[in-house]
Amino acid sequence: MAHIEQTGRFQTSTRDERDMPAVKQRLRVPSDLVSCHTAEVAGFVIEGHVPAEDVLRLLRDRPHGVIGLAVPGMPLGSPGMEQDGGDARQAFDVLAFRSDGARESFARYDARA
Numbered sequence: 001m002a003h004i005e006q007t008g009r010f011q012t013s014t015r016d017e018r019d020m021p022a023v024k025q026r027l028r029v030p031s032d033l034v035s036c037h038t039a040e041v042a043g044f045v046i047e048g049h050v051p052a053e054d055v056l057r058l059l060r061d062r063p064h065g066v067i068g069l070a071v072p073g074m075p076l077g078s079p080g081m082e083q084d085g086g087d088a089r090q091a092f093d094v095l096a097f098r099s100d101g102a103r104e105s106f107a108r109y110d111a112r113a
Contacts, residue, residue, distance in 0.1 A: 028099055033070035044068050054094045054107050066096045069106055088113055 035048030
């Protein structure tokens, strides 16, 4: 959450849920995109370590039919997964997903050493 809060554009709060699989199902997160964190922002679902700049772009552009963004897994160097003192990053995609299960690449982050 620190990453998203640092933008100064979001007010955040946390809520512990006993049954996160049910929450993710209610929010229509595709099962193969499920990750460790789930957020709701202005009617969109954010799943996993999605960069704040992509959340801001989603809110600005509001692509037709898209209900959320996801970064499956926990890629090294994604927001919240940075390594101390390093700039290393695994390549990862931010995927936009729709209520019918369709998805497309929303952003791509290349690997760096």
